[in-house]
Amino acid sequence: MFKDVDEQLEVILRGTVDIVTKEELIKKLKRSYEENKPLRVKLGLDPTAPDIHIGNAIPIHKLRAFQSLGHTAILIIGDYTATVGDPSGVNKTRPMITYEKVLENAKTYLSQAGKILDLKKTEVVYNSEWFKKMTFHDVIQLAAKMTVARMMERDDFTKRYSAGIPISVHEFIYPLMQGYDSIMVKSDVELGGTDQLFSLLVGRDLQRDAGVEPQVALTTPLLEGIDGNKKMSKSLGNYIGVTETPTEMFGKAMSIPDNLMHKYFELATDLSIKEINHLLNIHIHPRASKVSLARAIVQRYHDKKDAEAAAAEFDRIFKEHELPDKIPDVEISGGELTDGKIWVVRLIVLCGFAATNGEARRLVQQGGVSINNDSVNDPTLNIELKTDMILKVGKRRFARIVMKK
């Protein structure tokens, strides 16, 4: 039923960073193979935001790989941990979010994770299931298993502490909660980003303490955001969401810096190493490589046809400077007009392309505005407004005007 251990290892180890420990992993795989018993592979997701992006999708894809190999995927929806806020990889306390908000996010999370995993074969559990029942006494017992010194070994905390950035006590509880999850679901392997390593190791300690065999900790790289600088995250706005439209995905993928192409290829597409090396060949023009990359990303979450269409549209807008397929309509009410005319600056604001008149005025002065392909440079201009006029601001913002009585 299972492939042999070496074959499995090849799939499992692709794109991983830490394996604690490789020997244990091999041992577990061997046993699973011999006894024909799937490994229990755990991934915890905290629904702190409504969207999954291609960065936090990386471990989900890894979980999917285990699933495809015949192992049991366990997806923990961290509805309780989410309200605490994971301190990993952040330099300040995460704002606490309400339980209602978490449950709302959890719904969209699950459907988005379903784009990657086979949910029918996935054990989905909410960690409120056990945390809700714990008493304060239980919490103290759990907290007693960790020392402050060990907690402070973490780089995240050390940095914050020495920089004088506050660390709340509840943040110390977080890794313990995550570790406790591992006991509850009896995991053999736990996945996570490299920033999760500490928490994954705490899980091992707690399991050992509870008298069960510790899980293997397996981490995947963190993906930089499309700005090429910081970790991809919702709050920094540098992400590609897995539910975004093909056009958006494609455009965002095209905006990553060249030097990140390799990493994106490896972590955000389904292409084989061989194909990737071929596409990044030095004789291939970097733009062509990036187009292939953008296509492959779109294809992973949509389909091939969507990817082609997105690529074609991108060329049309940015190479041929033509209009996109779909231009959003903006209704302008007749009351905005004086003698059938409207002040350009006002129009830009009404279309939502600038927050204030001053900003709109600047856009005009900088030559970023055109109407029906004629550029507008005079910020005092009044224009005669007609339905179907196309307003273009910057390189990629378009609106079709629709008059409303």
Next chain:
RNA sequence: GGGUGGAUACCCGAGUGGCCAAAGGGGACAGACUGUAAAUCUGUUGGCAUAGCCUUCGGAGGUUCGAAUCCUCCUCCACCCA
């Protein structure tokens, strides 16, 4: 409980009576260029139908012709000692 240092625009951060709508950096936006929403370079970045006026430097008062800057009280934060 005692002490010290803080709070400045989207973020970081300089500014200690007038030259302050407030340096510098980041981000964002626009333009040029082209290989693209890469890179690089340039510009813009409180509001106002803009040579002027209005509102902003944690909050409320006060001193002064004039306050981000000085004083009082308040709120919040960090650090040190216990």
